Amino acid sequence: MTTSDGEAKGEGIHAWHRQAVNDPNPQTLTATSAGHARRRPDHLAVICEGREVTYAELHRRSNQTAHALLAEGLRRGARVAYLGRESEHYFEIALGCAKSGTVLVPVNWRLTSREVDHILRDSDAEVLFAEREFRPVADRLRPVLPGLRTVIEMDTPGSLADGFLDWRAGHAETDLDPGTGRDDAVVQMYTSGTTGLPKGVVLAHRTYFTLMEHMTRAGLNWYDWHPEDRSMSCFSSLHSAGMGWFMVGFAAGCTNVVMRMFVPEEAVKRVHEDGVTVMQAAPAMLRMLLAEPGATPDAFASLRKMIYGGSAIAPPLLRQCMERLDCDLAQMYAAAESGSVVTCLAPAEHTPDNPRLGSVGLPCPGNEVRIVGRDGEVLPAGRVGQIHARTPALFIEYWHQPEATREALVDGWLCMPDAGYLDDDGYLFVLDRLDDAIIVAGQNIYPAEVEMALAEHPAVAESAVVGVPDQRWGQAVKAAVVFHTDQRATARDLMVFLRGRIADFKIPTQYDFVDDLPRNPTGKVLRRMLRAQA
Structure with a gap:
């Protein structure tokens, strides 16, 4: 599959990809759906809870959804929100938006009512699809959302989508041409809001x-x-990483296995029973998957490639993945604003003795990465600063926030929220979010480095490190630690363990031993909550 120098032999790349490179017509989700329906109508597009949808069926159903949206009086660029769990019907709506020229606004059902309120207000959504469980939120907000003209309840007590199917029944299944090109808006994703309300x-x-x-x-x-x-x-797929993964698989014409929500036991079962070959997960998800009793070599036998990303991966967990998953491993670094992947650590780099395993790899083809200092100067290799990225997939804007857009996009470069450095060969090492940096007596400490060191202790399952006020040094380092089942350690044990692994001033002086860490709906640890608790 991959040669040692990463060059392709030309085998196994889907014909669509080769065609896309030379295709003079701009690629859109609308054109891709029609192309698959024409070239591979009977190939399975989606499997969800045993229900199977072919590419021809997905094309017809999303056409019908698009006609129904236009019948609501929506114009090109109108926002269409979705509040519920995933299913094949969610992707029919996503493609229906693309084909009607409207813009899908996914609303993560795990968000707080305050965040849902903010997203529906901020997006100016004119139509909302909502599962029954979340309908009360919509009903409560509707009086203060004059622009929300229609709420479609997706399900009925006995069916997953009867309400949705009744709403679109009778509309045409013919192809549409919304007049949109590859640079037109199609999805509006809201950031995870780790530092405030989502944008x-x-x-x-x-x-x-x-x-x-x-x-x-x-x-x-x-x-x-x-x-x-x-x-x-x-x-x-209510999150940018999941939506991106689905759409790339959809563009390639493969079969997408969809879970209504991530449950580790169910994920292992789906890999085994549905024969999943390519998979994407965050490090926290990988840890949960490998801890499942059913996570045997046989369960993962179909996998040929596992992509991980979304947060730093602890070395012990990465070693465990390399030992237990008999497939290619690759890491990807991205942000919602980057539109697509910024850097990749390719499978060939995943060897036990590779010192670059701690990096997030090289910029993907077509991308550029640089490190910028406090005064806007581009820093040389080895110097820590803010990560800037340039990629042709960059986001268009922050909706209704022109000033925030200008701050994020500087001369075509995206100012990432992370600190890091490049080595002499251009490999990117991400240290942590800039907002999470701890300053002790003028020395910068990045929590991820301390968390990586703690993860090497055999009793530590995971940890989160934050800075807390300290009268003498300005800030002190505090760690919230989750232990493996039936294992424990004292604060002194951990401090002694860390000596010699990281600089003394980086070693936490305060510890909380907890059962779990606070996370946002996408699984990222909410360090701001730990700081507030401290």
Whole structure:
């Protein structure tokens, strides 16, 4: 599959990818859906809870959804919100939005009512699809949302989508041409809100095509997709990583295995029973998957590739993945605003003795990365600063926030929220979010480095490190630690263990031993909550 120098042999890359490189017509989700329905109508597009949808069926159903949206009086660019769990019907709505020229606004059902309120207000959604469980939130907000003209209840007590199917019944299934191109908006994702209320990240059709186009042009095939692939993401497609994964698989014409929500036991079962071959997960999800009793070699036998990302991975967990998953491993670094992947650590780099395993790899073809100092100067290799990225998949704007957009996009470069450095060969090492940096007596400490060191202790399952006020030094380092089942350690044990592994001033002086860590709906640890508790 992958040669030692990463060059492709031309095998296994789906014909669509080769065609996309030379296709003079702009690639859009609308055109892709029609192309699959024409070229591979009977190939399975989606499997969800045993229900199977072919590419021809997905095309017809999403056409019908698009006609129904237009019948609501929506104009091009109107926002359409979805509040519920995933299913095949969610993707019919997503493609229906693309085909009607409207913009899908996914609302994560795990968000607080305050965050849901903010997203529905901020997005100016005119239509809302909501599952019954979440309908009360919509009903409570509707009086203060004059622009919300229609609420469609997705399900009935006995069916997953009867309300939705009744709403679109009778509308045409013919193809539509919304007049949109690859640079037009198609999805508006809201950031996870780790530091405040979410912002609407407006993404274009190009978001879901540029990575594979540039990979193919560069002759790299480790991020390949085969016609027979079955793809699954542990990230929800209500999140940018999950939506991106689904849409790239959809663009490639493979079969997408969809879970209504991530449950580790169910994920292991789906890999085994549905024959998943390519998969995406966050490190926290990988840890949960490998802890499942059913996570045997046989359960993962179908996997040929596992992509991980979303947060730093602890070395012990990465070693465990390399030992237990008999497949290619690759790491990807991205943000919702980058539109697509910024850097990749390819499978060939995943060897036990590779010192670059701690990096997030090299910029993907077509991308650039630089490190910028406090005064805006570009820093040389080895110097720590803010990560800036330039990629053709960049987001269009923050919805209704022109000033925030200008701050995030500087001369075509995206100012990432992370601190890091490049080594002499251009590999990117991400230290942590800039907002999470701890300053002790003028010395910068990045929590992820301390957490990585703690993860090496045999009793520690995971940890989160924050800075807390200290009269003498300005801040002190505090760690919240989760132990493995039936294992324990004292604060002194951990402090002694860390000596010699990290600098003395980085070693936490305060510890909380907890059962779990606070997380946002996408699984990221909420350090701000730990700081507030402290």
